[in-house]
Amino acid sequence: MVGGGQLARMTHEAGIPLGIRFKLLSDTPQDSAAQVVSEVVVGDYRDLDTLRAFARGCDVITFDHEHVPTEHLRALEADGVPVRPGPDALVHAQDKGVMRAKLGEIGVPCPRHRIVSGPEDVVAFAAEGVPEGTEGDGFPVVLKTVRGGYDGKGVWVVRSAVEAAVPFRAGVPVLAEEKVDFVRELAANVVRSPHGQAVAYPVVESQQVDGVCDTVIAPAPGIPDALALRAEELALRIAKELGVVGHLAVELFETRDGRILVNELAMRPHNSGHWTQDGAITSQFANHVRAVLDLPLGDPRPRATWTVMVNVLGDDYPDMYSAYLHCMARDPQLKIHMYGKDVKPGRKVGHVNTYGDDLDDVLERARHAAGYLRGTITE
Amino acid sequence: MVGGGQLARMTHEAGIPLGIRFKLLSDTPQDSAAQVVSEVVVGDYRDLDTLRAFARGCDVITFDHEHVPTEHLRALEADGVPVRPGPDALVHAQDKGVMRAKLGEIGVPCPRHRIVSGPEDVVAFAAEGVPEGTEGDGFPVVLKTVRGGYDGKGVWVVRSAVEAAVPFRAGVPVLAEEKVDFVRELAANVVRSPHGQAVAYPVVESQQVDGVCDTVIAPAPGIPDALALRAEELALRIAKELGVVGHLAVELFETRDGRILVNELAMRPHNSGHWTQDGAITSQFANHVRAVLDLPLGDPRPRATWTVMVNVLGDDYPDMYSAYLHCMARDPQLKIHMYGKDVKPGRKVGHVNTYGDDLDDVLERARHAAGYLRGTITE
Numbered sequence: 001m002v003g004g005g006q007l008a009r010m011t012h013e014a015g016i017p018l019g020i021r022f023k024l025l026s027d028t029p030q031d032s033a034a035q036v037v038s039e040v041v042v043g044d045y046r047d048l049d050t051l052r053a054f055a056r057g058c059d060v061i062t063f064d065h066e067h068v069p070t071e072h073l074r075a076l077e078a079d080g081v082p083v084r085p086g087p088d089a090l091v092h093a094q095d096k097g098v099m100r101a102k103l104g105e106i107g108v109p110c111p112r113h114r115i116v117s118g119p120e121d122v123v124a125f126a127a128e129g130v131p132e133g134t135e136g137d138g139f140p141v142v143l144k145t146v147r148g149g150y151d152g153k154g155v156w157v158v159r160s161a162v163e164a165a166v167p168f169r170a171g172v173p174v175l176a177e178e179k180v181d182f183v184r185e186l187a188a189n190v191v192r193s194p195h196g197q198a199v200a201y202p203v204v205e206s207q208q209v210d211g212v213c214d215t216v217i218a219p220a221p222g223i224p225d226a227l228a229l230r231a232e233e234l235a236l237r238i239a240k241e242l243g244v245v246g247h248l249a250v251e252l253f254e255t256r257d258g259r260i261l262v263n264e265l266a267m268r269p270h271n272s273g274h275w276t277q278d279g280a281i282t283s284q285f286a287n288h289v290r291a292v293l294d295l296p297l298g299d300p301r302p303r304a305t306w307t308v309m310v311n312v313l314g315d316d317y318p319d320m321y322s323a324y325l326h327c328m329a330r331d332p333q334l335k336i337h338m339y340g341k342d343v344k345p346g347r348k349v350g351h352v353n354t355y356g357d358d359l360d361d362v363l364e365r366a367r368h369a370a371g372y373l374r375g376t377i378t379e
Numbered sequence: 380m381v382g383g384g385q386l387a388r389m390t391h392e393a394g395i396p397l398g399i400r401f402k403l404l405s406d407t408p409q410d411s412a413a414q415v416v417s418e419v420v421v422g423d424y425r426d427l428d429t430l431r432a433f434a435r436g437c438d439v440i441t442f443d444h445e446h447v448p449t450e451h452l453r454a455l456e457a458d459g460v461p462v463r464p465g466p467d468a469l470v471h472a473q474d475k476g477v478m479r480a481k482l483g484e485i486g487v488p489c490p491r492h493r494i495v496s497g498p499e500d501v502v503a504f505a506a507e508g509v510p511e512g513t514e515g516d517g518f519p520v521v522l523k524t525v526r527g528g529y530d531g532k533g534v535w536v537v538r539s540a541v542e543a544a545v546p547f548r549a550g551v552p553v554l555a556e557e558k559v560d561f562v563r564e565l566a567a568n569v570v571r572s573p574h575g576q577a578v579a580y581p582v583v584e585s586q587q588v589d590g591v592c593d594t595v596i597a598p599a600p601g602i603p604d605a606l607a608l609r610a611e612e613l614a615l616r617i618a619k620e621l622g623v624v625g626h627l628a629v630e631l632f633e634t635r636d637g638r639i640l641v642n643e644l645a646m647r648p649h650n651s652g653h654w655t656q657d658g659a660i661t662s663q664f665a666n667h668v669r670a671v672l673d674l675p676l677g678d679p680r681p682r683a684t685w686t687v688m689v690n691v692l693g694d695d696y697p698d699m700y701s702a703y704l705h706c707m708a709r710d711p712q713l714k715i716h717m718y719g720k721d722v723k724p725g726r727k728v729g730h731v732n733t734y735g736d737d738l739d740d741v742l743e744r745a746r747h748a749a750g751y752l753r754g755t756i757t758e
Contacts, residue, residue: 008705009395010395012394012395012415013395013396014495015718016388016389016391016392016415017389017656017704017714017715018715019717019718019719020717021414021415021719022415028442034417035400035417036391036395036401036416036417037415037417038414038415038416038417038419042419067562091755135584192518212383240462271601277396281711281712282711290707294505295703295704295707296704296707296708297710297711298707298711298712299711299712303682313685324398324674325674325675328669328675328677330676332661332675332676332677332678333660333677333678334677336396336398337396338395338396338398339398342398352399
């Protein structure tokens with residue numbers, strides 16, 4: 001696996017019972033996954049020679065993040081190394097311009113969007129969104145760098161031509177999107193193997209704070225069966241049309257009028273699937289491993305009525321140890337997942353999962369534990 | 380953790396979400412746990428200097444097996460290294476003579492037993508077991524080496540003075556025990572932390588084949604509540620009286636007349652607790668880690684009506700890969716746990732867990748998968 005973050009850490013954990021020998025390409029020996037994996041190569045994933053040396057002896061290469069240059073992936077494939085997901089699929093999770101073009105082509109509903117080349121272009125894009133016969137300039141508009149963004153980075157909500165100038169300063173391509181009037185965000189997680197077997201997890205509700213995933217509720221409360229089915233089918237269709245191998249997370253907007261629009265794609269285990277570790281028969285990590293190795297997939301169904309995941313972000317309190325003890329003592333059913341990272345403000349350092357029959361109780365327990373670990377709740 | 384077997388492998392797996400950095404002392408770099416752990420020291424646990432060097436920088440030392448010499452553990456403790464379970468507790472799992480003496484002292488029901496020094500002694504011991512007014516020589520009798528036995532090794536069922544000579548050939552102390560007329564074997568698994576918090580898992584039924592654990596059913600089918608409670612209380616009392624820290628497995632005989640007698644003790648995660656990985660809220664491995672680090676313990680209650688564990692033993696078919704694919708395809712709910720070991724006849728190379736509401740179905744699925752992996756079932 002390329003990338004030593006928490007996704008690699010948890011993928012290794014899930015691979016142990018499957019008897020999988022896991023090799024890691026990590027930026028540093030201290031990275032989250034490097035702390036727990038036996039075979040670690042420290043090196044730069046942007047360097048093709050490093051990638052080639054790492055790939056030697058691997059049966060398959062997969063990823064903790066989307067940042068490996070597409071051309072390097074093609075070079076590895078040309079060397080005969082199975083790369084899963086392959087570069088032709090992964091590019092849709094790397095480049096939002098390519099993703100929007102492809103989803104449009106296969107008829108998947110997306111927010112209105114266009115590649116823009118400067119603030120005037122953004123003003124024109126905004127104006128086109130003003131319904132006929134109404135006033136206004138069409139702002140706010142969402143601007144995104146087409147490559148390299150994550151967790152709210154590389155995303156701007158701009159309200160004027162002046163604000164629209166900011167994203168262009170880096171000189172990278174920018175995608176403009178309408179700001180969708182959504183009632184909530186959903187995520188449809190599916191896993192697909194090379195020979196085309198696919199499974200769909202229940203559609204979840206994903207709550208963001210400052211552009212970063214905070215809480216995930218599985219399944220999405222009150223979601224009509226037809227809408228859930230539509231979202232699952234959409235994700236399965238995207239996985240198939242794009243040739244995804246492994247885990248695919250489709251982040252969705254649920255609009256006020258009951259439609260779903262695709263927001264983002266991720267082709268790796270995803271924060272919106274962390275609940276599956278304790279809430280599903282087979283976790284997203286185990287199914288990602290099974291898919292990339294072309295093993296039969298495991299049952300994605302839930303084990304509990306409700307499962308809630310809340311991220312633990314770092315705050316101003318670097319030592320979580322006493323909070324960690326408190327949370328375990330307060331709730332012996334709490335499932336804690338720590339990433340072995342130093343605490344820094346805003347950094348994802350872990351998450352907690354809770355499950356049960358009473359959603360209010362399950363939510364309270366997860367939120368209390370995450371808040372206590374973060375230091376924002378002290379009693 | 381001292382010892383690189385599957386128990387260390389699964390303990391590391393359980394420690395990852397807790398954020399635990401795991402260091403391993405392994406006989407070889409290929410051992411089951413050494414394949415998946417970041418920090419591995421290869422060395423001989425019988426060598427005190429090796430143990431001392433390994434212990435440097437560890438917050439606590441624990442064990443995958445009971446074979447570290449008691450005097451070395453005392454030396455480590457004298458160096459100021461927390462050893463959990465400590466030597467005063469662990470000796471009861473290392474030395475069956477010490478264990479029987481202690482259990483007798485605290486009033487725990489055991490099979491009739493005595494340290495014997497030769498075949499004549501065994502004949503006398505056997506004769507004492509013949510009920511007054513009945514005929515017979517009192518054989519069969521069970522003979523055990525007091526140290527070093529496991530999985531049926533170091534245990535003999537002897538039927539005559541001639542057979543009774545065999546165990547004495549090695550020149551090590553031998554314990555004679557009555558052969559208990561049991562209806563089944565049970566196991567009571569408990570975990571205790573240094574400050575005395577303790578949890579009890581449901582009492583399970585353990586089925587042995589040729590002295591090796593084959594199937595575990597959780598909870599023990601049809602067990603009367605009073606008997607289950609008695610077994611749990613017994614295990615908790617033993618843990619407390621012996622000062623156990625970590626996981627304690629108490630293997631029990633259920634007699635025809637409804638009594639329970641202690642067969643063996645193990646102070647580490649135990650084969651009779653492997654079902655907890657998929658069948659309990661907190662696994663035995665996670666609770667062992669929590670206990671030895673003096674973290675609050677997790678909830679030991681079951682997550683399913685029935686959970687069944689069946690061991691996968693090696694047979695004459697060294698390549699399990701196609702069977703592994705078959706089992707995952709046949710039963711997407713199957714939980715496979717492979718140890719990364721080469722297949723050798725009779726060697727434990729993995730286990731499977733299944734769970735559900737229908738015991739017959741759960742048993743059939745686990746037995747089919749284990750038999751198919753072993754190669755003894757081919758359709």
